[in-house]
Amino acid sequence: MKLRSASLVASTFIAVFFSGLACAAEHGSEADAQKMVKDGVALVKSAGADKAYKTFTEHPDGAFKDHDLYVFAYDFEGNCLAQGANAKMVGKNLLGMRDVDGNAFIKGMIDMVKASGKGWYGPYKFNNPATQSYELKKSYCERGAGDSMLCVGVYASK
Template structure:
């Protein structure tokens, strides 16, 4: 059962106009491409700072988006700092669960605290199919933020 917040979150995610995203499997991003997007964002943070890079990610100019891939940034307390969906930005997400009840933001924080970088599996709405599907997100800690980019399985 989805909570009211989860329903609002999923509805706002779908409402962004993802209908124009590609549907063929060949046009989906790969695991290597997701890792490369995270590295691109981390490199920009090293060069220009976290705040400037987060602002660039939130501009939605395409630099941190490619097909179904997009970079997200969270602080170490679960607050969303950057997301393709502007309604997500600034929201506390620590208590967000997927459809199986998995606290995936909490898990993401623990993974980067323990390993610095990792792949994480959970379920999320695929913006192309509009269905809840298995997703793998590559996450990496930089300073006091978590930078991630995910793929649908």
């Protein structure tokens, strides 16, 4: 009986452990990315760009951060205005940043938003910190305040 109990406890622990890993590795959905961008645009309009950018970058009370989804914002010159995954990027001009295949994806997103106002850009390759490998990603973007854009990227399903 003790062996069965120990086995049951061990099995339960393993199941809980691996289900926790699966939850941690979940990707956000395209619908979630679009909603986050739309909520971000609404925040920019209601609270002002500076306050919204700070919220996107700092995530007070978990705002604008869900699984691997976060908002990033650029002006049309390529200057990073907000970055929900890496605050050190804010203030840097990343217009020429390229993925491992040479795709200038920030410029591509800006060009798409200038032409269409909103839409999906990609795919491009981006380092996934959860797997430490380059994976295909695409981003949903919309025009923000003035000549700027807000985007949220999603990793491609495997």
